[in-house]
Amino acid sequence: MIDRVASGFHPFVLPFLFGMIFVLGYCLYGIVKILLQLSHEDRRRFLLSLINPVTAWKNIKDIFLNCLLHVKLWKRNPVLGYMHSSIAFGWFMLIVLGHIEVMLFVPHRMRQVWYPIFFNYFVAEGPGPATVQGALLFTLMDFFLLVVLSGIALAMIKRVRSRIFGMRRTTRPSFLDRVGLYSLWAIFPLRLLAEGFTAHISGGGFLITPLNWVFRQFLGDQLHMLPTWWAYSIALCIFMCVLPFTRYMHIPAEMMLIPMRNAGLKIKHARRGFTRAMVWSCPNCGVCIDACPMSVKKINLKDTTVYLNRNIRRGNEERIEQISDKCLLCGKCREVCQIGLDGPSIRIAQRAMRSYGLNQDYTSFRPAPAPAGHKLLYFAGCMTQLTPRISKAVGSVLDKAGLDWEIMDKDGGLCCGRPLMTAGRFVQAKQLIRQNSELIRASGCDTLLLSCPICYKIFKERYKLEGVRVVHTAEFFEELIQTGALHVEKGDIRYVFHDPCELGRGSGIYEQPRRILGRAGYLVESEPNRAESICCGGSLGSLTLGFAQREDMTRNALKHLTEGGPDAIATACPLCLATFSRYADRAVQDIAEILDRVSSKG
């Protein structure tokens, strides 16, 4: 390989250079902006994590696996995984190999940043015999170009028919998104053409050498060489110039998001800092649209997380408010999101930004003290008060197991604070947490039993009850069966289990309730379940969804649950129970009720 152009420069590299400087400048601006928006403590934590060898290694590994190879997407949908990793990893390899070529053959050109990108234009095959490295590099370059082109071809097919790839709905790209998309599609075919027209001078691998031969059969001259190199450079320039304003911002932003998440940062503001990195990282793939329980109605499609991100980027305050208030906070979008974008937390942060003229104050409340002298305290909570069949069943099971227990809020107590948390009213929630904590500590119990996952989640995460074990009935009853404290007689009823959002996705409890049902009868599964279970539609997370608007969501969840033809629907949440009971065509029962029916003294 020898230099063909003495100066190593041609004006066609200028568009590329302009685009590169612009996009790098914008990324630098983005990094500084995000860092400045972080709180002092968070910034310190983030910067320290960068120099910590453990997190630094994790960062590199996560960036390589997620940004380049898209491992998570592969697991979910192999075709989409191939499409993304072929473009991302293929392009990355083209850039890396381009640099290796320059380093090996024309090391004095290392300072000319455009050289690796337009290598084939600037070099010619040397007079000597072909070397092994040269042949290998050419082959690899052509291989990865082919890989990228196959990914682009899949992307084009997906744009026309997304259903082939298992996606029912996808986002509508904005105008600039389309500009970015088409320029991205153009880059690699143009590179193929440009290298193809040049291969008889520069040499090439298995792809561009035959292409060059074909071209030269029809077009004997070299007039097409320069226009294609210009076009390639201009396509790169357009892509890089629109990148910061399109969904392609996720390419650089995710590399920022991963270290921030690994540093343990949390969402504290609905626009700034960590949230900004998240919003920029959203690739607008639209997986959350199919996942969202609200999407069962077309009118709600634009209230999904991907549109929340788009509106935050556009600064459309009115829509941000609407979208934030409507969400059920079931957390499914977070579960399926490829970049782990935390839509529910952004919404809660948005709700917390609101100011109210009337602020609740519970400090004057004097709740009845919790009964003392019992090891086990059962907190029914507001929702179980509305479904007394659950609290009765829980009491009956506890009696059968011969436990020394008492109910904490027999005549009504305070709320656990979780509904206030989801409404973004943290100060008020903390007041309740403090009061409840005092009551529980004063009672001297060592176990706090909860039948409501909404309470369970906040008791587990926010309450500081040293020496008190916080446990949900699903966990506790399963232990009672295991230890032989309860004798269970297997019935012949077929149950399907609905994973409540706060118990499954929220607290990671999936197996225990299933094991109880497996002992009580026969368990049938119905997809989607576990981490992807569909919200019952009754969630307190949504502030604005009305009674009538929730009906379709509940019916949709029921339709999926009953696909396997179960005799009864089992759940472990009083709110899910009440919601499903309204529309279900068969019995809806809490695991406590089921266990109470089939168990006797151990």
Add this chain to the structure above:
Amino acid sequence: MEFGFKLSPSSAVNLDQVDLSLYERLAAIEPDLRICMACGSCSATCTAAPFTGMSVRKVILDLQRGKEKEAAKMLSGCMLCGKCTMVCPRGINTRHLILSLCRIYGTKAKEEGK
């Protein structure tokens, strides 16, 4: 002199003179306010009722009679648990109604301050 009874001030409300601006303002954002039939299911289930006598039914009634202060006192104990929404036979989103009302108190106070 103690007679064992006393005169209590009149609690009559003259509906021609009361200030209904808060009620009307709330009804503009929460039109469902007008379909409340005052059944009292919300009052029966309220978690805050034992502490402040909170009742969404009474809050609405008070607003209809221009008794803003009484309504505010009850609202100050709401824990947003959402039970009232769950039991409402008219399907009124009482939880959002309360949040909206808490916001309006702020804007109204601001306007009056000006």
